[in-house]
Amino acid sequence: MALWEIIVPVSLVLTIAPILDGMGRKVKAKVQMRQGPPILQTWYDLTSLLSMEPILPTDGLSFRLAPYVALASAVAAATVLPYGGLSPLRFSGDFFVFLYVVAMVSIAYIVAGFSLPNTYTNAGANREMMMVLSIEPVLGVAIGILAINSHSLCLSYMPLHLHASPSIFLAIGLLAYAVYVEGGFVPFDAAEAETEILEGTLCEYSGRLLGVFKWALMVKRFVLLWLLGSFIVLPLTKGFPGWAVFLLQLTAVLAIYFAVVTVEAHNARLRIDQAIRMNTKVFLASLVVLLIASLGW
Amino acid sequence: MGVTLRYPFVSIEAPPEYRGVPHIDPELCIGCGACVNACPPDALMRIDDLKNGTREIVLDIGRCIRCARCEEVCPTGAVKMTGRFEVASLDRRDHVEVVRLRLVRCEACGEYTDYTERQVVKALQILPEEEYDAEEIKAYSRICRRCRRKLSALGAIEASRRFAP
Amino acid sequence: MRSVWVFHLDTGACNGCEIELFDALTPYYDAERFGVKLVGSPRHAHAVLATGPLTRQSYHAAKEVIKAMPPKPRIIIAIGTCACSGGIFYNGYPIHRRPEDGRKGSEYPRRGGIDELVRDLRDEGEPVGPVMYIPGCPPRPEEILYGIALLLGLVEKRVRPEEHEAAGLEVGRPPIDERLRLTLRERLRHVIGHFDADRVLEDFMGLVSRAKDEEELHRLVEDYRSRKDERLGACMELIETEYLRWKRGGGERS
Amino acid sequence: MSLTENLMIMVMGLYGASVLAVVPLRRSYGRALRIGHAITFLASLSLLAFTVEAWLRGPLSFSWFGVPFHVDGLSLILCLVLSILGMATSLYSPSYMEVYERLGRGWLYVVLYSTFMASMVLVVTVSNMLWFLFFWEAMTLSSYLLIVWEADEESVRRAGWRYFVTMHLASTLPLLLAAGIMYSEAGSLDFSVLASSHLGLSPLLYLLFLIGFGSKAGVFPLHFWLPDAHPAAPSNVSALLSGVMIKVAVYGLIRSTCFILKPSEPFGFAVALVGTVTLTIGTLYALRQTDAKRLLAYHSVGQMGYIWLGVGVGIFFIAKGGSWAAFGVMAMAAGLFHLVNHALFKGLLFLSAGSVLYRTGTRDLNRLGGLGRLMPVTALFTFVAAMSIAGVPPLNGFMSKWLIYQSTFLSRSGWFVLFGVFALFISAATLASFIKFYTAQFEGSRGEAVGDIREVPAGMLAGKGLLTSLCVLFGVLPGLVLPLLTDPGSAVTGVSVRIGSVWSANVIPTTGAGASHFNPLLFVLVLVVLTAAALAALPLKKSSRRGRIWTTGEPVPSADYGLRAMHYYGPFEHHIDWLYRTGSRVADGCGRTVAAASAAYIRLCRALSDACSSVGRAVSRAGAGYERHAGEEFLDEAIVSPIVDIIKGSASVLEDVLSNQRLMTVIALAFLTAVVVILLAGGV
């Protein structure tokens, strides 16, 4: 494993994630019949934030470090994903490592949110935790079916060894749902609800720290989408050259993101209890899928 | 299908009915101060400098609520609501419009009066000439209130002398 | 600067500016084009959009807001006449004014609004960035966009202080007698409102100066009535009648 | 005698020495504790030496005074845990026990502590069922006495009594029955004899073991005693109870069902199922708690579920055999790894809760807050422990959970995958709970119970520091302990699993070919480097301006601003309210059963005591001044008054020392049980 194999995907996600966000804003603007910001707007915002000196509500270390940990975790999660033929840090069972490292972004978000005596940040943290709690079983079932089907828990191995079956399509559907929820897209953005709790944890962040945190959250969304995209693209492109697979993955992620944004634009935000109820319903449905899968279909 | 206007990258005009920023036409303003009296937020001010004999009609469009009362009351049509609205600035001084007029100097005592040269001209224009002696009025118009009162008093004394032998 | 995150700071406004502010963010105006984004916490903001005349009750909270912002750039965008100078409410008893500014003065530019807070903050040693004044009551969304674009350096400043010496004694003389004009103007104000009255009157004066005699004037007026709006036509008729009555009554004896 | 055996003697000797050393120090509380724990620390250290030595030498058997011992990998795992926790608590306790100075009896505490530790060491090394039960009972008894240390609290007495009765009814009794059955079939109770006598796979035996060890381990639905008992004890004892004692039950389970009996698929499945239910219910209950130690106790239940899940899957696949045998070995190793890890982080968490209690006098999370600034080191240690139990990489909890997930998700069985899904979900719930645990104590504004306090003394920090560093070490270098953990499985199946190097942790033999081993250290490096890079590239100036907390403009007193522990996760808890309702119904049912059973138990004991009352009364006349405290724990007295009287009569030296009536009764009970056991043994 050469160093560049890590550096390339890392810089890739760091660069593309904000652009993707910019594209999302553009798409949303189009749905809303307006011109919208330039595609690079999120980058402009980010650079502007990163160059700003923050104002800190506390000296607490967890508050200060959380954004960096979040960013590092999100980026680290990217290193176990497959990019075309390249998967920088592949190993058996890396799916769970991926999952937990992605969860670390949430953990940083939550701990930072609870690190202040502020009901806004606390509510954000609280909701994020409940969201994670309620979506985890769905995610688990999706992974379980994929594992049953592919006999592996290695991210770069699993997609290539899936056998077509009804349950696998449903499993990818579940995965998509889980990614959607985990990504905090409307209507599941209760944790960062701006009009309710002022972006939750981020309410108290400013300047550079805010920039880093926002970046982390964007990267997290991106890696989640990339995960989903890989599970869709890789099984269909066995034998393709690596660069082609990579381009297809990129296209798939873009397509998924556009779909996600369109869904986002046509929904109101669910209250956290409604979101939990919805996730539970999906979980119960997913148990049926698991049953189907364990029957070998 | 977006509906977003290209403004400000293209210039646009406000509709003709729009009550934009008011503007005082210095050619028409007679300095009567009707607008100052009518202005609800005191965006218009009349500042007399009796030393130098000038009157300033000051319009601060940063205070103006654009109700068009000044336009409504202006007897000469000097104050007009324009279609202009692009008046943002980092410097509040940019928002001030000053029209400086000359006050009439009293021919009797040499002090400045509290009305302008142009007010006199305008008043004479309106005056139904057939009912007044234009020349007398013209003469009186250049004398300040105090002197006028004095003149009247003197005139009264004169008259009483005449009628009371 | 390509990104301005703004926090809305209402210091006692009447809501008009707020609504226009919202309008500026919506499809027709879409301030997001310039990277403007309304944020929920002052911590995120590059700028505050201040509206309102700065009431005493909101003064303390507004101070908290600006102090909660990152020290740089802390731009203040004063939207609306109230925020620029206190507006129509400028010297009410619950309006915050610095003691030295008084409440009656005739200084200009007129004082009041967010400026009072900015100066207080600067006295306390808090860094505060530039203040962009966007007057209007309320400003049109275009005006707000213009102000922001000006801040971003996308457009030129179009306003400058104007100072005129009105030295001449020529005050203009309309084609009809000035006294008649003023009387007609007041009458028309009751019929059709001052805005249209001025225009009708102007039109009429145009016709008078074009017409050589009464017949031609009548023809022109008829022509005007047939072309124009019913209400305007009625007014024109009224003016003509009044004009002729006045004229025949010997108004122009001189 | 080998070095190993000598080390074992040294351990026992040191525990004995600690007892002897403190008995003369009856009047000096502090010194008794310091000296006693200094010796127990050495004992734990020798235990560690013994563990290492024995591991290097391989299994060995020996016998002392006719008691047979056998030390193999499985025993050593527990010995390892015991030695580490022993060291930590020995360092921690002298300072911590100041909290209980008003109760006096420092020497007695040391005696009980040493007995407790020694009994556990003996339980996991002895190789005869009867002696196993004897030490088992000694462990129960000494732990009971430690639990009711604060016996002047009504709630503590109640919790202790509940624990004691449950243990006798649901643990000792089934195990005794099982021993009886086995003896009737094999004619001996030596483990080696039992193992070689090919006992039939009687479901009854499995069931008895399941109940007997399950109730000790606190698995659902026999967990009800645990959330009361663990918080009742002093925190250092809680750490041992949660950290080690309930693990001894896992040892017993594996020892009995894999080594003595044969691993069985249905049994494995049952264990995994029980584990899953336990982890789900225990943790979801923990989610709701706002009492620090109660929360931790419920998590002990939950985490026990993880261990049982891993072990159960292990037993299932070991029984399945064939190509799955290696998988089973790893699954069991996963469970055992979690056992070790849980001992570390749960011990640490209890010690942390104790530290907070030590300084603030409360464990009500609602009344705490803002301690991070005041007790930074404790905060850090607690954070590590909390993240570790929540399974956050790169800490040890993650590694064992990672293994448990693999052993369930890769099992290709819908059921086990479902178990895994629950494990995954509950991992999130654990996280939620521990974020609450950590943030409610150490972050936010100062709670109402927090005064001007400072960090706890160095001794306490040292104890916690030891555990903290091991939490990190085992997370980053799981290869250090994995060979030991796979040993029991290998021993049963004869299949040895290649662990790879000490750096890596690929332990699940999968079909996922081509994937390299997981190298946690490398991954941690990546994480650290990325964080460092982010910090370096976008540094945070120390001089950044400070602002007030944003209250949306209107000042709010910070004491009223911010959620209290009880407010965390309200909607979610509301959503799973049905579970809590059902759970409490079940717990109530169990409680009622226990109440009924204890009534019967009391009647039995009373009959027993009536039988020997004549003897008792005769002797009791010699013991003067025994006062009955009618109305308080009357049953104890009814049962044991004869024996009490015996003690009174025969050992007048102890009289002024053992002035606490309830303690008397308890010690008497110990004798009673011991007598029963010895009688049985004699009969054998």
Add this chain to the structure above:
Amino acid sequence: MIEGADEKHVREVCERFGERIKRVERIAQNQWLLLVDKNDVREVVSYVINRKDWGETQLSTMVGTDERPIRGRFSIIYWLSLNGGEGDVFIGVKAYLREEDLSYPSVTPEHPGASWYEREVHDLLGIEPEDHPDLRRLVLPDDWPYGVYPLRKDFDYTDSPRREFTEEDKYPYRKPPEGTVVHPLGPYHVALDEPGHFRLFVRGEEIVDVDYRLFYQHRGIEKIAERRLTYDQVNFIAERICGICGSSHAVAYAQAIETAGGIEVPERAAYIRTVMLEIERLHSHILNLGLACHDAGFDTAFMHAFRIREPVMWLAERLTGNRKTYGMVLVGGARRDFLDYRKGLIEKTLKRLKEEFREWVDSTLSTGTFVKRCEGVGVLSYRDAKRWSSVGPWARASGRNIDVRRDHPYAAYRDLDFKVPVYREGDVLARCMVRAEEVFESIWIIEQALDQMPGGDILADYREIPARKEALGYVEAPRGEDVHYVMTGDENTLYRWRVRASTYNNFPSLPDALRGNTIADAPLIIASMDPCYSCTERLQVVDVNTGRVTVVKEEELVRGCCRWE
């Protein structure tokens, strides 16, 4: 029977109280003033308001006046109205208070809706309602000294006295109930467009109780108007009470003066006013619906609502010269006429609006997530709506069948046909539905008004307005009933102006709607009330004693120049 009680309801009141009603005066077509002793105020008011068979009785406004310069006493008037088809009646219950003893029995224990009114006169005039459950400061800023009453005639308006305060004695907020913490909402919260501080006492997400501090926008215009503004200028400040429903205030003010002064408004002007009021309602309702979507995180619907609304703004701009503060109203009529092309513009805009808005409503209501957020949320029961005297869509969604346009017709509404949508659910969804239906009704009203618009002048020629005349002006603003009370003064100037905006009556009932919901719902519930804090915090009361000359007419100019002493 007392003389003057020539109406069924008034007669009944008089018969019930007999001698205790000292005087009855019919001050306008539909307005009666009953003079009682201050100790009888509570009884009379609660009798009227709690008469079950009188349907939707309502405390419309309450005025306290410093009448010392005229009568040497303070006065209070409770204005009650009958609604919902019971008759076009306003009953004022008036009592005088001596300066030495400004206390009187509070009405609040009998009718909670009186709470704010009484707190306000307590703040501004120093009148003491006895047994009032909560006499904390309502209107004045926290740093205002105690015992200084700005509305008294002897208070100099150039004063702005201060007191030093610390954060602790800033305002006596209630302590959070056991087991709750404070979730402050505002003054600067993104979901509140205007400052206002809500102290939600929450148990996690759940709102257990609410305390609030409003009046961040109190601008104290009464004193400004008293000293600085002339009589006609008041129209413009009335318009700036509220940027959204300013026209309603201007019309209400003008109508009050017209009623007091007996000025006949030209019919055409009444129609123009009607059309402008309805246009204002259109933009206001669509705006509110959009903001509700925004608060629920449904940005697309928010954007589309504003897109659909924008042509209405353009229309207003072309009709009046400004998008918001129309400046269309003067006492006696209107300021701009509707020319033919302007009518055409209206028709064109409305046609487009009707289509687009119907589409918008359909698509928004078919968005499951949005409906989920609105349904059953923030329920205000009919009982609560009634006991707080709530008005407008907020009350209509809770089953109160009240609408000033129908119950007390003004302007041209008597000639027009329209429905009053009433829902019984009382939740956010019901409020949205009421507003959506009212949008269609408004379009229909404008269409009729344009068809029927008569000719003639748009501004009445009037001379003097008699002094000491009292009257009410009332308008159904987008948010409900606006009531303006005026008392004319000498020389054609006002003595007292009391504005009661619709939100003023709705606000106190908000805690009832908030309790039991979650903090996620709070912004949505608040938005669904469509609060207008600036209205509420308006200009309290405007007294115009000393006016300068209104318009310098040409005659005056001539006089100025030509009249020598």
